[in-house]
Amino acid sequence: MKRSTIVLIKVIVWAACLGPLAWLVAHAVSNTLGPDPTETITFTTGLVTLRLLTISLAISPLRRLFPKLAWLIRFRRLLGLFAFFYATLHLATWIALYAGFDLHAMEADVVKRRYITVGMLAWLLLLPLAATSTNWAIRKLGGARWNRLHKLVYVAAVCGVIHYWWQVKPGVLTPMTITMILGGLLLARPVLALAQRRKPTPAAKAARV
Ligand code: HEM
Numbered sequence: 001m002k003r004s005t006i007v008l009i010k011v012i013v014w015a016a017c018l019g020p021l022a023w024l025v026a027h028a029v030s031n032t033l034g035p036d037p038t039e040t041i042t043f044t045t046g047l048v049t050l051r052l053l054t055i056s057l058a059i060s061p062l063r064r065l066f067p068k069l070a071w072l073i074r075f076r077r078l079l080g081l082f083a084f085f086y087a088t089l090h091l092a093t094w095i096a097l098y099a100g101f102d103l104h105a106m107e108a109d110v111v112k113r114r115y116i117t118v119g120m121l122a123w124l125l126l127l128p129l130a131a132t133s134t135n136w137a138i139r140k141l142g143g144a145r146w147n148r149l150h151k152l153v154y155v156a157a158v159c160g161v162i163h164y165w166w167q168v169k170p171g172v173l174t175p176m177t178i179t180m181i182l183g184g185l186l187l188a189r190p191v192l193a194l195a196q197r198r199k200p201t202p203a204a205k206a207a208r209v
Contacts, residue, residue, distance in 0.1 A: 001071045013075055017082040020048045021089075038097040045090035050164065052083035053157045054182055061188040064196070077133055080153065084130040087123050115166035122159035125152050157182055 024044055027033045033040045056079035059072045094116075099105045109116045129150055131137070138146050161182055164175040 006071065006074065009071075009075070010078075013078060017052070017079070020044055020086070038093065041093050041097070042090060045086045045093060046164070049083050049086040049090055050157070050160050050178055052079050052086065053153065053160060054178060054185065056080045056083060057153065057157060057182070057185045061185060061192055064192045081130060081133055084126045087126055091120075091123050115163050118159050118166065119163040122156045122163060125156035125159065129153055129156075154186060158186075 024033070024041060027040075028037070056076050059076045059079075062069050063072055095101060095106065099109060110120055111117070129152060132141060132146065132149060141149065161175060161179050165179070168174060
């Protein structure tokens with residue numbers, strides 16, 4: 001792919017990732033975040049985190065299925081970092097607007113509310129991934145160890161979905177779509193790995209002729 005095309009896609013990805021933040025800032029400034037601004041901020045940042053995590057997880061299976069999409073890998077780290085950025089904004093909203101910076105209230109919330117516990121776990125799992133996303137960290141850890149560590153993103157995404165389900169009202173099925181997509185992506189890994197293993201090697205193909 002041409003360098004100029006990659007640059008153009010990069011600009012689009014940055015704009016798309018910053019879009020929700022710009023939307024929140026614009027509505028906060030014009031005081032149009034709705035009747036419950038805290039809820040709007042929490043909902044938007046939480047949902048964007050989950051969507052970005054899911055998109056970043058979709059990149060590997062897409063590359064395997066469609067080798068022409070190999071260039072997508074260049075954007076996985078960026079999407080993952082934006083997911084962490086929104087997760088941190090989401091956490092900051094909780095610290096500032098729900099808990100009012102009260103450490104005891106935060107501690108009680110983490111212990112008493114299971115959806116907060118699992119949400120916190122999701123954020124804590126993303127933290128080492130964001131911290132090791134530099135080229136220096138990849139070199140220092142080595143490719144194999146870095147890859148193993150970054151598998152944690154699957155656990156973080158699952159915790160994020162559980163966190164979502166544990167707070168919606170009974171009977172509400174809003175998290176269903178993202179749960180099904182994430183379930184499909186989790187299944188895709190072993191299925192594609194198995195299919196790849198069964199694929200005849202060029203040597204085996206030649207022997208058959
Ligand atoms: C990867 C991490 C996380 C993801 C993907 C995530 C995702 C979400 C989503 C999608 C919602 C919207 C649910 C709705 O309003 O229908 C939400 C709400 C919420 N999350 Fe998270 N979250 C994460 C981490 C956290 C953390 C670390 C905390 C705080 C410790 C937290 C606290 C909350 C709170 C207080 C709400 C609002 C609940 C309400 O409306 O009463 N989340 N989260």
